[in-house]
Amino acid sequence: MPDINLATATAAEVLGALNNRDISSVELTQAYLSRVDALNGHLNAVITVDHEGALTAAKDADDARHRGEGGILNGVPLLHKDIFCTSGLRTTCASRMLENFTPPYDATVVSKLKAAGAVTLGKTNMDEFAMGSSNETSYFGPAHNPWDLSCVPGGSSGGSAAAVAAGLAPLSTGTDTGGSIRQPASLCGITGLKPTYGRVSRFGIIAFASSLDQAGPMTRTVEDAALMLNAMCGLDPHDSTSADMPVPNFHDALRGDLKGLRIGLPKQYFSELLDVRVANRIQDALKELEAEGATLVDVDLPHTQEGIATYYVIAPAEASANLARYDGVRFGHRCDDPTDLMDLYARSRSEGFGSEVQRRILVGTYALSAGFYDAYFKKAQQVRRIISNDFKQAFDQCDLIAGPSAPGVAFSVGAKSHDPIAMYMEDVYTLSVNLAGLPGLSLPAGLINGLPIGLQLIGRAFDEATLLKAGHRFQLRTDHHRLAPPFGEIS
Ligand code: GLN
Secondary structure (H helix, E strand, O other), X not given: OOOOOOOOXXXXXHHHHHHOOOOOHHHHHHHHHHHHHHHHHHHOOEEEEOHHHHHHHHHHHXXXXXXXXXXXXXXXXXXXXOOEOEXXXXXOOOOHXXXXXXXXXXXHHXXXXXXXXXXXXXXXXXXXXXXOOOOOOOOOOXXXXXXXXXXXXXXXXXXXXXXXXXXXXXXXXXXXXXXXXXXXXXXXXXXXXXXOOOOOOOOOEOOOOOOOOOEEEEEOOHHHHHHHHHHHOOOOOOOOOOOOOOOOOOXXXXXXXXXXXXXXXXXXXXXXXXXXXXXXXXXXXXHHHHHOOOEEEEEOOOOHHHHHHHHXXXXXXXXXXXXXXXXXXXXXXXXXXXXXXXXXXXXXXXHHOOXXXXXXXXXHHHHHOOOOOHHHHHHHHHHXXXXXXXXXXXXXXXXXXXXXXXXXXXXXXXXXXXXXXXHHHHHOOOHHHHHOOOOEEEEEEEEEOOEEEEEEEEEOOXXXXXXXXXXXXXXXXXXXXXXXXXXXXXX
């Protein structure tokens, strides 16, 4: 192997080595696969490894490079969250319901990344149907945080975050419905971007809450996130909610300084809910952005706290509708020896879904039921609009909003799994961003007792370019994103 340290390598570095012919994609893919095989027993970050498919794709990438062809990620290994349908490769959504489901087609994100030349190594662990903030609701067991194996990696894209942090792949995909890219990125010390709703196609992503779900890159650096976003995004005729908006070259957009950029600080993001040690790290990070020419202004997001109740009505309501399709008839788990149709439905669903998913279905069905629709679902939609308007007003005074990605650092496995409300509070700084459909970026911002924390930057709709530019300038000044967990040194 040439001079590539897989524990810390970025996609940009790996691409450089591939383009210089220092290494082939087959060699690189083999090396990452060996690393997955050696380390995944400790992390449980990957549910399915596709050795054969990865090596075939790597060979194709090498051939394309020899012909002078290949996309912007040609030959770069990557992992997909197990919520993305992958043709011919098992896609479980970390549920018993889909334990044996092999999709007949690729999600648009998957086919676009393939077209860009990325090599799929396998599928990552996650909370079941993306419901959770710790990866503990997975049917395949919890994933572990490489900074401290007794801690959770966050969720729901916990396997993707742990895998990138531990150098099992330089890139992975995630999805974010209420924080599931940004919170695990924060807890694992990596970079995670939730794009604007509509920027990335949802076609072939197993639906949780369709008005909130959005896919995005999970990477070591902002530079890699910019590359990957370009490869993933754009209008898709298969998804009527994907946006017909111009797609800038996000990598080019990284250039330039932050002079004149106004960064808004909502007082609600720095309340007593926030661990003071996290608050201090965020203040340090803001000083770096000021040193780059940004100015800090106070803004108000008065309904931040209401975001939690609003989200936890809307997301379960949409989930209850989306998950109605798992009826044991067409696909998914089917119980043995049903006595009649009702028994088939009831037992297939009780056996196939874990308890958090069942809780969401119950809450969502209740909130949508005839007698309670106005009091819950309709009211939540009204508050959603108010929250969206709060952001609009804040963006009259600033260009970006900054705050923490999560209220604290990674917690021990088991610490919150029996207290759903404590778990839901993990999303207090992220889920309003989904309710408003805006882009949000989590950046490594330092360690507290050896565990990472994340700075969150929130942008205007479809202005990922400004977010990425600010994030990139931050990473040029700091080295938090270069720190690798001690675990990553193994092998
Ligand atoms: N933790 C939140 C939930 O459990 C968000 C999950 C997500 O973004 N997929 O719903």
